[in-house]
Amino acid sequence: MDAFKTLKDGALADGADETDDTPSLLVVILDANPVSWYSLAQKAPISEILADIIVFINAHLAFHHENRVAVIASHTDSVEFLYPTTKDNRKTKQVDPEKDANTYRKFREVDDMVLEGMARLVESTNSISTKTMMSGALSRALAYINRIQTESPLRSRILIFSLSGDVALQYISTMNCIFCAQKKNIPINVCSLSKETLFLEQAVDATGGIYIKVEEPKGLLQHLMMSLFPDQNLRKHINIPNQANVDFxxxxxxxxxxxxxxxxxxxxxxxxxxxxxxxxxxxxxxxxxxxxxxx
Incomplete structure (x- = not known):
């Protein structure tokens, strides 16, 4: 018992940031290109992949009662907030009171809005384009973080779920977003589910984020919880994956x-x-x- 007490006292003496209880803002950017999702469906059902992502988001909300989250969809020709969003953009549907009775309200809101939004975007797509508006999604994510941070102090980070490849036409705008995130100390983390992304690898390296390439989507949740769940304050105390080679x-x-x-x-x-x-x-x-x- 004395050994545990000494260890605890020594850890607290290292710095005040050990007990930092500042809430965290997580902005998730989902690549919503239907063609890329269809290709990924050959390895794992889309419903299972989205379920793992939602479980990860709910875990972030449950970690601290003041934690916040935003989910942005990067579509082929548009960028849309899936959560939070206005009530006018939500579909009205009958709610099962027994199902909602045992579910934390914020979890239910995130689940419904994200799934409804992704389904709506996929159903409304007529093109077979493989591009995605990633630079636009990054811009909106940074603008949202800037607005939220003026209201309350939060540790902010961005997590991108990438399925499509790089779009060369978006290089300049993407680099501008990277420099902005670097200046604001906002790490950009990337979970690549399909193609390698040169621009996003550079974003991770420049902002001090984490880049993981998931070869088997069925194990997505384990990768998310073990590698991408800790925020900036916790990452100092664990061994996190790093990029061996970055294409500059x-x-x-x-x-x-x-x-x-x-x-x-x-x-x-x-x-x-x-x-x-x-x-x-x-x-x-x-x-x-x-x-x-x-x-």
């Missing part, structure tokens, strides 16, 4: 292609895939003859 390749500003070697404007740092007479961003002129020697 950039995208050119002219054709939005991912480059191994490019040409950088010495004035504004814009990147191009071939020599140019003038920078399209800051309009600086280049000595093309000298640049072509490097080509």
């Amino acid at each position: 390749r950039a995208t050119c500003f002219c054709h939005k292609k991912i480059l191994d070697i490019g040409y950088v404007c010495s004035v504004c740092l814009s990147i191009f895939c071939s020599p140019r007479d003038q920078c399209t961003t800051c309009h600086s002129t280049f000595k093309v003859n000298k640049m072509r020697r490097l080509n």
Whole structure:
């Protein structure tokens, strides 16, 4: 017993942050591209994957009575808040009083809104596009965090469930979101369920987040609870997965292609895939003859 007392006293003496009880805000971004979800359904039913995600969200809410959560859907051509949302956007339906009697009210609200919203987005999709508006979802997540933090002090973090690949056209806007999150000390965590995402790997590395690649979706809940559940304060005391190799390749500003070697404007740092007479961003002129020697 004395050993346990000494251990406890020593831990408390290390710093006041050991007893930090600040609530946490978790903003979840769901890739809502139906084509990507259909491909993932070959490994595990979509209903089971969504159920694991909802259990993880409910666990976050149960960890602290003042914890908050927001869920954003990144669709093929739009971004939508699934939770919280206005009552006008919700479908009216008959509620089973016996089923709700044994369910925490906030859990039920999150469950219903997320499942209804995802079903509505999938049913209303007519295109077979494989892209997703991830940069727009990140922008809305950061704007929401900024608004909430002005009302009350919260430790905020973003968790992205990624199924689609990178969209080169969104590189600049995605990088702007990464720099904003880095400045605000908001870690971006990524759970990749399908394709590797170069841009999101860079986001995780720049903001001090966690990146996990789930090869078997049936074990999703275990990955979430063991790797992504702890907030910033708890991660100091556990061994968390880290990225061994991060692909830092950039995208050119002219054709939005991912480059191994490019040409950088010495004035504004814009990147191009071939020599140019003038920078399209800051309009600086280049000595093309000298640049072509490097080509």
